[in-house]
Amino acid sequence: MPAQTTISEAQEIIQDSLDYTLFSWSKQKGVTPLAIRRAEGVYLYDYDGRRYIDFSSGLMNVNIGHGNQRVTDAVMRQMQEVSYVTPGCVTKARGDLGKKLAEITPGNLKKTLFTTGGAEAIENAIKLARLYTGRHKIITRYRAFHGASYGAMTAGGDPRKLPSDSQQAPNFVHVEDPYCYRCPWSQEIQTCHRECVSHIERVIQFEGPENIAAILMEGESGTSGCIKYPPDYLQKIRALCDKYGILLIADEVMSGFGRTGKWFASELHGVVPDMIATAKGITAGYLPLGALIVTDKIADHFNDRILWLGLTYSAHPVVCAAAVEVLKIYEDENLLANAAAMGRYLDQQAALLKEQHPCIGDFRNTGLLGCFELVKDRATKEPMAPFNANPGEMAVMNQVAARIRQLGMYAFVRWNYVFVAPPLSITREQLDEGLAIISEALTIADAPVTH
Ligand code: PLP
Numbered sequence: 001m002p003a004q005t006t007i008s009e010a011q012e013i014i015q016d017s018l019d020y021t022l023f024s025w026s027k028q029k030g031v032t033p034l035a036i037r038r039a040e041g042v043y044l045y046d047y048d049g050r051r052y053i054d055f056s057s058g059l060m061n062v063n064i065g066h067g068n069q070r071v072t073d074a075v076m077r078q079m080q081e082v083s084y085v086t087p088g089c090v091t092k093a094r095g096d097l098g099k100k101l102a103e104i105t106p107g108n109l110k111k112t113l114f115t116t117g118g119a120e121a122i123e124n125a126i127k128l129a130r131l132y133t134g135r136h137k138i139i140t141r142y143r144a145f146h147g148a149s150y151g152a153m154t155a156g157g158d159p160r161k162l163p164s165d166s167q168q169a170p171n172f173v174h175v176e177d178p179y180c181y182r183c184p185w186s187q188e189i190q191t192c193h194r195e196c197v198s199h200i201e202r203v204i205q206f207e208g209p210e211n212i213a214a215i216l217m218e219g220e221s222g223t224s225g226c227i228k229y230p231p232d233y234l235q236k237i238r239a240l241c242d243k244y245g246i247l248l249i250a251d252e253v254m255s256g257f258g259r260t261g262k263w264f265a266s267e268l269h270g271v272v273p274d275m276i277a278t279a280k281g282i283t284a285g286y287l288p289l290g291a292l293i294v295t296d297k298i299a300d301h302f303n304d305r306i307l308w309l310g311l312t313y314s315a316h317p318v319v320c321a322a323a324v325e326v327l328k329i330y331e332d333e334n335l336l337a338n339a340a341a342m343g344r345y346l347d348q349q350a351a352l353l354k355e356q357h358p359c360i361g362d363f364r365n366t367g368l369l370g371c372f373e374l375v376k377d378r379a380t381k382e383p384m385a386p387f388n389a390n391p392g393e394m395a396v397m398n399q400v401a402a403r404i405r406q407l408g409m410y411a412f413v414r415w416n417y418v419f420v421a422p423p424l425s426i427t428r429e430q431l432d433e434g435l436a437i438i439s440e441a442l443t444i445a446d447a448p449v450t451h
Pocket of ligand 1: 148251252
């Protein structure tokens, strides 16, 4: 009789997914997904009982932490009453959520169109800006990521769009980022003249202000490397928008819902955008939801005009019920204040790690949206892996990422960035536990450092 090979439950689960499902942004051969059985707080547990500290809150969305029973209960209650109504009908959850969003967004941002995720919120923001202004161009930043659908992908500058380059949507104009660590104008933040802003004004003039519907920017940069805006940057962008009658759209998909220590990063920068496109933290990832929140002025424009936007799952009752509960949890558990406090602690600890690890070129963080930028040489700032690195250039970073996982952490590592974006419920001790893992993994990257 041939020897029977027994495979574990975990292997079977992984194999079914490998055989019958596709994996985003990856070569299909060679992906090594974790099979997660359950998750609680800041920890994920696999089928072999191994524990991983989740230092990226999933995809920077599980802000309240995993496994909160209150959300499950809210979802069940809603499902027992009604699971679906068309977007032309209303439910209590829809109105409650809209009202709460109007309360927590800055200024006169008042009315919300619900979508099913971030990219759709961005798509609708772009469409609405064009309908409202009658203009067609959208100005965005080269390093931003706004989602993977055609419009959102084209709006971003993330190189994941380059394989589909010939299919990019028309009428997007890109500008340089205010990447102070690698300033495109070789300036220092203390003495510069905000060349990053005058550059945008020149682009507006070249493109014709009368053609520009909106400037779209992340409320705070995320996967683009947590590139921190100079303190007055967004206010200056707001002033440019006002000067030329351009709308300001804040992409708060990642930076919203406490990630930066405030409900929205726009608030942190003292600006009121004309629209906020958001998702992720609105349900903390428990169910998929996106939102486009607009000012009363924009909403009123459509009082006597048709709003040419719509989705089957807009304002899905179950998802809205989950979001209403999640927003209560942020408040009941004081998560915004905790994110701000833990962010300050993280900044201190990261400064200590920088003393120990020559590979850390820079650490940038706002609340709990942070990243280490690794370099081969602090003097030249040569990155450990370049922007849009090919697999060969990722050798060291891949080893760092593998070590992080081996040591029991789930983290987001991209090019020469190691992100720190844990659930906002994290404690000091848990932050220490995670940073100790990162510190150990960074010794791999210290080896090739020349200075
Ligand atoms: N905008 C930003 C800033 C994001 O980080 C993301 C996703 O990571 C998106 C938009 C797209 O959101 P989704 O993946 O829900 O479509």
